[in-house]
Amino acid sequence: MSEEKNGPLERYLTVLEIVAASHDGLSLTDIATLTGFPKPTVHRLTKSLVEAEALTAEDKRQKTFRIGRRMWRILQLGLDDNTLASYAQLACDELSARIQETSYIVRLDRNQIRSVARSAPDQGHRLHVLPGSELPFHAAASAKAILAFQDERTVRRLMKEPFEQLTARTKTSLPDIEAEWEQVRERGYAVCDREIDDTILAYACPVHLEKAGVLYAVGVTGPSSRMAKHPEAYWIEELQKAAQHFAEMLTTLDQ
The missing domain is CATH 3.30.450.40 (GAF domain)
Structure with missing residues (x-):
């Protein structure tokens, strides 16, 4: 994979694509497993995406991530x-x-x-x-x-x-x-x-x-x-x- 494909934007998009494909939401562990990214990296990426309203996080026993309001707005627009x-x-x-x-x-x-x-x-x-x-x-x-x-x-x-x-x-x-x-x-x-x-x-x-x-x-x-x-x-x-x-x-x- 090229350096460009391995860049920060690619990692954010990878997380969004994987979460979007899951109708039931994904945990931090699920995302790390499916992306192959280290858990600290996934934690940082999801934190930024939640702050940007691209993801939402439900606080249960462990957080469940789903596509957020801002992404749904982008899809509608x-x-x-x-x-x-x-x-x-x-x-x-x-x-x-x-x-x-x-x-x-x-x-x-x-x-x-x-x-x-x-x-x-x-x-x-x-x-x-x-x-x-x-x-x-x-x-x-x-x-x-x-x-x-x-x-x-x-x-x-x-x-x-x-x-x-x-x-x-x-x-x-x-x-x-x-x-x-x-x-x-x-x-x-x-x-x-x-x-x-x-x-x-x-x-x-x-x-x-x-x-x-x-x-x-x-x-x-x-x-x-x-x-x-x-x-x-x-x-x-x-x-x-x-x-x-x-x-x-x-x-x-x-x-």
Whole structure:
């Protein structure tokens, strides 16, 4: 084996591959046996991988290592765009058929939150949240639903001041935006009430993936005058159903 193949990165990847291949998790001894690495080396490698959230370690009689949240997020972000769009479109079509308003699903990418699917019934508001469009981090309901559940490093990378004043109701102060994220975490959904367009109301719910956290959100949008015909609880109940269904679809891809 070449020196490059024997380098530190290769050893980390070897550990990750072996753990990923084991659905029941592996102990330190198991990993040492399967890799042929000395136990002190395995201890150092697994410690670093756990700190980076690439592995998780369950403390039982002896630690059991499994693939961690960060690796699952990488796998989700690397999903084939066509596969993701097909699943998202199905979820949107089912939701819009029930609520008769425009629904959409967005995803957190490297430096943006973008729409991956949208469905609009005949009477829906068709010109909002087109597939592929970017959503403003500080104002869009779906962006709030995702960013409220991100770590500080991700938030610092994405949230760059100054924030554009899109309407008179747009929040442009980071403390105010962060306070709204706290509400999102408490309530389980986000609202964009005429913050992007003076006539448009939107709700969004995060899609919680057990292994990867929140990378997606499901939203509904329309003219505020028409959306007001139903109570807020109606929209949230439907969004939560759709978010759960979409999460179940994505979970099948992990298996």
